[in-house]
Amino acid sequence: MEFFSNLYGKYLSKQTNVNNHYSNNNSISSNIDFESMNLGSINRIIGFEFDEDFFKKIDSNGDTALTFFISEIIKFQKSQSFNTDLKLFNNSKYRYLLDIQNDFGETPLHVAGFVKANANAGIKDYRNLTPLDMAIMLEYNDIIKILETSETSKQSNVQSNIYNWGEILTSDFLLKSECKPIKILFNDELCSPISIEYGQNFSLILTDTGAVYSSGLCSYGKTGHKMKRDISIPTQIKSLENKRIKSISCGSHHSLALDDLGLVYSWGNGSNGRLGLELHILGEKKIVSTPTLISTIASNTLDPVVVQISAGFDNSFLITSNGSVYSFGSAISEKLGYDGTVLGYQALPRKIESIPPMKQVSASNLHTVLLDTCGNVYAFGSPTNGRLGRPSNGPRNDYKPTMVSFGSGGGDGTVIKKIATGTNFTIVLSDSGELFGWGGNSNGQLGVEPICNVSDSFDSPTLIKCLSNLNCGKITIHDFAVGDQHVVILSDVGEVFCFGEDRKAQCGIGISYPGYNDISLTQIQSNNFNGRNIFKVYAGANNTMVSLSPDHHIFGEELLKLLNSNLFTDIKLKVTESDQIINAHKIVLAARCKKFHSLISLQLNNPTKPQSIKYNDYDNNSTTKYITSEIIDGILYITFPISFKVLNLFLKYLYSDHVNLTQSITDELGELSHCMGVGRLSYLCNFKNNLSLQKLPISTLLEDLKKIQNQEYIDIYSNVQFNCVSNADPLENGVIKSYKLFSNLGSFYFKKMLGGSYIESEQNEIHLNQTSIHGLRSLLKYCYCEEIPEDINECIELIILSDIHSMHRAKDITSAKIRSLMDNDSICYIYHISKLYNVKPLSIWCLAKLNLISTTQENLKKLPYFDQLPNELKIEILNSLKK
Known part of the structure; x- marks a missing residue:
């Protein structure tokens, strides 16, 4: 821990001492006087002759020496230190050290480092951000000016969809209040916050x-x-x-x-x-x-x-x-x-x-609320300020979860679907869309004007009515979130309302309603977000956040990477007014869009005759446009009468179920998605007209991809054949037709075989003589859409194949399925499998269950398959019982 402290104080007396000291002290000390240190000090340190491998090493905190130094110096000196002359790095063999990345993909430049040295300013860290992205967010203006003059510097196309306001932690790690929504630098190109x-x-x-x-x-x-x-x-x-x-x-x-x-x-x-x-x-x-x-x-x-x-x-x-x-x-x-x-x-x-089955829990600082499977609410903990939803002068077994009565609010039988707790209050949403609250109300967090000793707290559920009589009409609540002392509401049409404490500007800026000043009721205006739609709301202690992006599926992220890599592409898409081409995969387009499937299959059946789909199929006076297809030199082309940008976004959506929507493209993208029958994207593009988050279609990515197992799709789109060990069934011939794209997507083994430099990458017929047809079929189903078998024996075979194919995720999912299928007779065998193939969660669970079903070592020894276990596993099981 003291290596760099010694290094700074003594400036490296001997090379051997440095290397020995680093090997024994594998993390960097923060005990250095960084306020008096500057980048010139690092120059002097590097100026000594010693093993340069030292600066390549990563310490136990994940930092390189330089990323650590820069992060600490910048904390005290900020951009002042960047005027230091770093000629040593520019003119010596150490220049390349500036491009070495730490565990987080950061170069020294990412942590506000050597902007005057000849470092590569275009390197992206694993957040997919460049140093310029970060300097702009951190408002390091001096650094921005320098970076913008660098030939290698570039800014990413970061489309952050998260905004927050209230008490915000700044880049200087100071708290400040902001009433206007501020963007959080989060590159959600491939994912969205949920x-x-x-x-x-x-x-x-x-x-x-x-x-x-x-x-x-x-x-x-x-x-x-x-x-x-x-x-x-x-x-x-x-x-x-x-x-x-x-x-x-x-x-x-x-x-x-x-x-x-x-x-x-x-x-x-x-x-x-x-x-x-x-x-x-x-x-x-x-x-x-x-x-x-x-x-x-x-x-x-x-x-x-x-x-x-x-x-x-x-x-x-x-x-x-x-x-x-x-x-x-x-x-x-x-x-x-x-x-x-x-x-x-x-x-x-x-x-x-002694409580019924529960489905939700929300814990605050002094009380906890539970929601059971029937929609009843239970509370326990401190009764102060009525936070338990019952009079504090009643029975005092406050540690016991006790049902909250809604008799004074919505009548007994009220069914609750969501609960949330603030510091000293609770908010719940009923199935009928009514909002109730109880507990402290000193800041109007229950939507009621606080009056000392009258309404500064409520010890039973109170119907929150402040959203019922606004001039914008009745509010249908889609979701809500709770901070320490404030509440955020998301309506079904994407409107955001805040009420409660506003001392830190957590209720934001927007439309204020007369008569509700004491509870700071505010409607946040959409022009704060460039007119884009809001899909989710969150609340921190004194902070409010919104997300402008709907969900998608992680499977789509991996699929999109293959689209960007151009691997196994077999179709070309273009637009009428441009020569630009997008390479894609017929099977993905066909599975995700029925009209693509019809057009492609028709074109493949009639290769010499161009085919078309009417693009603007609604009745108007405009010229009729068509999406056309043709085969040229054996390659299938599809041409669209739209802009290339919109086509690119449409393809991105088909692969990932996710795309950032801006006002400039929603009309054209919505028209295309409507024409092609992609309902969810069409709905998203026209959300303002549809006006219902409740009716927003869910992602269909995995359901669509299940179709590629159907013979109809295999006959048209398969491009690889696997020859396996046939089963006893005479109808099985040991042959499975599949798709190189999806085999590569799920299996590291297939990825190396089909996408690497092996001879199989050029072949359309692969021999897998050690794999059964049933096992391979289960493996491919996982590769297609993460489908797991329902039979425990097939699950065990999939565990074994997943180990061979380095499919760690498949092993984990399959082990979770096995936990729900296994019985006491199979537990010892399953434990053996989990140890053989290193499925740690399954082995932990098996040991725990063995201890529950057998209280003595003699009973354990009588379990089926126990006597066939290796001795070391027998000892492990018996020793676990002692614990």
Whole structure:
């Protein structure tokens, strides 16, 4: 930890001492006096003769020496240090060090580095951002001027769809209030935010591709990076990049993430057990800097798949697929749902007993709210300010989840579909679209004018009426979000309303309504977003956020990469007024669009006769236009009477189910999608006319791609044949026709074989003599649309093939399916398979279930297949019972 501190103080006495010291101290100290240090100091350091490999190394925080130095210096000196003359880098063998990237893809230039040296300013980090993108966002004007003169410098076409206002953490890591929506630099070219969570001076962004980004202060390791650096630009948490996260939640200084396999990860401040980890095994450390699997949940239940998470101020909650609720962390104010905790906290997940099955949980600082599968709400914790939805002078078993009565609001029988908690209040949305609230109202966060000792709190659900009588008409609520003391509403037509505390400008700027000044009711105007549509709302402590992008599917991201790579393309698309060509894949176009399928198949059946589709099929006075196809020199061309930009966006949508929509292209793109029968895109382009988020069609990408298994598509579009081991069935001939594109997409083995320099890449017939036809068929179904078999034996075969083909994602999904299919008779065999093929989540689950179904070693030994296990696995199972 002290290497760079010594380096700066002594300026490298000997080369050998440097290398030895670095090997023993593999992280960079932040104990250097950076306020008195400048880039000239680095010149003097590099000026010594020593092994240059030192500067190529990555330390335990993921930084190179130079990215670390620059990030610390810029924190104190900003752009002043960039006037330093760095001739040493320009004129010596060390110049190339400026282009070496750290674990996050950043060069020194990305962290506001050597702009005067001859560094490559066009390198993109793994956020797909260039140094110029970042300098513009950080408002480093001096650096921007220098970068703009560099031949290699360029700005990405970043189309960020996230805006926020309220109390914002600036690039200087200072808090300031902004009432006007400010863009967050987030390059959502390939993904869109579906959830944003705020903790204390940090935030998380979850994308629809399952990636998690964080930004803010890194204290307590709460940003989830091994890099010990405050981050002003959302940066992907690398340890979660191979997981598909579907839910995130932030406490004050800790976070939870839930993946689509039902596994939960936690990180940040681990004091009082809020991370649910066995920290004594981790060396009693209280800070966990990177996401760590909470494995103990598997040992507490027969159904350990978690489906919902919520991080409170200093505690956490999990709901499993059978509706059980587990809590851990601080037990202050009886907010864990049970009593009898040791030392005032619960270190490992513990089940809340005697409650019905639950489907949602929302935890605040002193109280927690649950929603059961029937739509009833339960609350427990501190009764102060009426936050439990019942009189505080009633029975005082506040730790017990107790049903909230809606008798005074909407009548008993009110069915609730969403719950959310602020600091001292709760907001819920009913199936009928009514909004109720209870608890503290000192800032009008319940939509009622606060009057001291009269309406500064409510101890029972109160119907929120402030949105009912506005001059814009009755508001149909699509969604809502809750901050510490304010509420954000998204209407069904994409309007945003805020009310509650506004001291930090969290209610924004827009239309204010007379009579509601005391609750700061504000309608945010669409011209703040260049007239674009709003699809999601979020709220932080004193912050409001909106997203202008609908969801898409992660599978489309991988498919789009293959479109951009031109690999296996077999059709060319162009427009009438341009010579530009887009190479694409017939099978994708046909699967995603019936009209493409009809046109292509008709053209292939009549190769000498051009075909066409009427483009403007509505009745008007304009000249009729056509989409035409023809085969030239054996290549199929399709020509469109539109702009090339719109065609490019249309293709991007077909591959990914995602495209950034701007006013300038929605009319033309909407006309094209309507003509081609692509309903969801047509709806998105004409959202202002359709006016309903409730009716927005969902993504059909995977459903469309399932069609390519049909013989109709295989006969026309298949371009590779696999010869396998045939089964006993005499009707099976051991031959499967498939598509190079999708085989390459799912399998690393096929990717190397078909897309590399192997002889098979030129062949249309591949021999797989060690693979059964049933196994390959299951493998290809996964490659096509992530479909997993329903039979446990086929799942086991897919696990084995997934290991051979390096398909880690397929192994994980298949193991989740196996968990739902296996019984006690097969558990030992499944455990053996999980160990053989390194399926860790499955092996953890098997051990946990073995401990539940057998209480003695003798019973374990009697289980089927136990005696056939290798000795080391027998010992593992028996030892786990002792624990």
